[in-house]
Amino acid sequence: MxxxxxxxxxxxxxxxxxxxxxxxxxxxxxxxxxxxxxxxxxxxxxxxxxxxxxxxxxxxxxxxxxxxxxxxxxxxxxxxxxxxxxxxxxxxxxxxxxxxxxxxxxxxxxxxxxxxxxxxxxxxxxxxxxSGVDHSDQLLSYFPMRRRSQKWWKKPFFYLLTLVGVQTTILLNKHRTQHRRRRTNLASVLKKVSVALVDKYVCIIVHKIRFLDIPNTSL
Incomplete structure (x- = not known):
């Protein structure tokens, strides 16, 4: 930067x-x-x-x-x-x-x-x-999350967020290859992580609502 x-x-x-x-x-x-x-x-x-x-x-x-x-x-x-x-x-x-x-x-x-x-x-x-750097850059180019913005922090934030997903995919495929399992792709990893995060926070919200004894209609 x-x-x-x-x-x-x-x-x-x-x-x-x-x-x-x-x-x-x-x-x-x-x-x-x-x-x-x-x-x-x-x-x-x-x-x-x-x-x-x-x-x-x-x-x-x-x-x-x-x-x-x-x-x-x-x-x-x-x-x-x-x-x-x-x-x-x-x-x-x-x-x-x-x-x-x-x-x-x-x-x-x-x-x-x-x-x-x-x-x-x-x-x-x-x-x-x-080769590891080049492979990482190649995967990053497939799913560009950067968008034009007047706020400077958005570009490095989304770049680092995508980079974490890429490195996770590389390590996961390395583990799968060692155990003779089928490799996955970046899109599948990002989708599974996103769904897991949504499910986690929905469960937290529901738990707080039940603890406060708020009617379900308020959802």
């Missing part, structure tokens, strides 16, 4: 470093998408024993001017290195550019649904550790 305090920077790099403060100097690996990933983030993390992996936009400040200028064919691979930081370019269905301080610039074979494909190590790890 945007804060109007002018003393607080809202640049992606500064926001990331503020969130990282309790985790720096402990040997963690940070995986980020292309909104946050850039050479400047790596420069600020340098010397703090924290590694960086992420997809990156070619036009970010700090990227080499001659980096990946020519359009290539699917499967082509190229890279640039600046000390520990390695930038790779790989063409699949579209161009994928990554920055990494962990991986070597090399390809490895992966078994896909229809074929065996060579992918950069940085891309493989990025997909592995970011």
């Amino acid at each position: 945007y804060c109007t305090d002018k003393r607080l920077s809202h640049k992606p790099v500064d926001v990331t470093m503020r969130l990282l403060q309790p985790l720096l100097d402990q040997g963690y690996r940070l995986y980020v998408d292309n909104y946050y990933c850039c050479p400047d983030l790596r420069n600020q993390m340098q010397g703090r024993n924290t590694m960086l992996v992420g997809t990156c936009r070619k036009n970010r400040v700090g990227m080499s001017a001659d980096l990946f200028q020519n359009r290539q064919r699917p499967g082509d691979f190229d890279f640039r290195r600046k000390r520990q930081l390695v930038a790779t370019q790989w063409f699949d269905k579209k161009e994928v550019v990554t920055l990494s301080t962990i991986h070597q610039p090399q390809l490895t074979e992966t078994i896909g649904r229809y074929e065996v494909k060579e992918k950069p190590l940085a891309v493989i790890d990025y997909i592995k550790f970011m």
Whole structure:
């Protein structure tokens, strides 16, 4: 959320470093998408024993001017290195550019649904550790609860409410899969939770009415 305090920077790099403060100097690996990933983030993390992996936009400040200028064919691979930081370019269905301080610039074979494909190590790890976030965002897009409003708190409230439902569905399906039960979907989970909450509060209201000895017609 945007804060109007002018003393607080809202640049992606500064926001990331503020969130990282309790985790720096402990040997963690940070995986980020292309909104946050850039050479400047790596420069600020340098010397703090924290590694960086992420997809990156070619036009970010700090990227080499001659980096990946020519359009290539699917499967082509190229890279640039600046000390520990390695930038790779790989063409699949579209161009994928990554920055990494962990991986070597090399390809490895992966078994896909229809074929065996060579992918950069940085891309493989990025997909592995970011797939949960991408899956959550995908489920959120199916049931958007956000509406235009002049009250700022409504947008984060309904976003967090939907996010709770998504995470509940993911955990429930994980439990069902472990016990060889049929998976469910987000709509079913939200419907069951809503009905359960309505039934609960209706029971509470009825109980209070009986306790106060109010005629049923007042319902």
